[in-house]
Amino acid sequence: MQACAQQTNxxxxxxxxxxxxxxxxxxxxxxxxxxxVYGNTYPKKYVYDPAQLREKNxxxxxxxxxxxxxxxxxxGYAALSAYxxxxxxGLLGSMAxxxxxxxxxxGGMILRHLIACSEGTKFRALTGGAFTAHPHSxxxxxxx
Numbered sequence: 001m002q003a004c005a006q007q008t009n010x011x012x013x014x015x016x017x018x019x020x021x022x023x024x025x026x027x028x029x030x031x032x033x034x035x036x037v038y039g040n041t042y043p044k045k046y047v048y049d050p051a052q053l054r055e056k057n058x059x060x061x062x063x064x065x066x067x068x069x070x071x072x073x074x075x076g077y078a079a080l081s082a083y084x085x086x087x088x089x090g091l092l093g094s095m096a097x098x099x100x101x102x103x104x105x106x107g108g109m110i111l112r113h114l115i116a117c118s119e120g121t122k123f124r125a126l127t128g129g130a131f132t133a134h135p136h137s138x139x140x141x142x143x144x
Contacts, residue, residue, distance in 0.1 A: 021117065022053075031053065076107065076110050
C-alpha cells in the first residue's frame, strides 16, 4: 500500500518523488495517506473524503500539494489555507508523509513547494505549527 514500503530502497523513491499541486485524481491517494498516518484522528475531516478534498481545492479554500512516488502513488501531502479568523494569514498544515519515507527530507520539500505556491496569493504572512504528539511535523517545521 505504501510506495516506500513496497520498494527495497525508500531513499530512491523519495529522490524521484514529484512534488506538485494536488490534481483531482490524487484525492483518493491523499485520503488513504491521511488514514494511514493519522487513523481517524485528524481534526479536518475533509482530508478523508476525496470529493470534499477536490471541492475545497477547486473553490480555493485549500491549496494542496502532494509528493507523488512511482506510478503516481501519493507519499506526502500538505495544505495551505486561511488561518482561523485571520483571512490574510496563510496556515501551512495537514502535513503527512508515508511512514517508510520519513527522515529523508520529503516533508521539507513539500513545505518549500507549498510556500512557493503561496506567492501571489491574498496571504500577507504564513504560519505553521506542529502538534506536540507529532515529532515528525516538529522536525519538518524546525528545518523550514
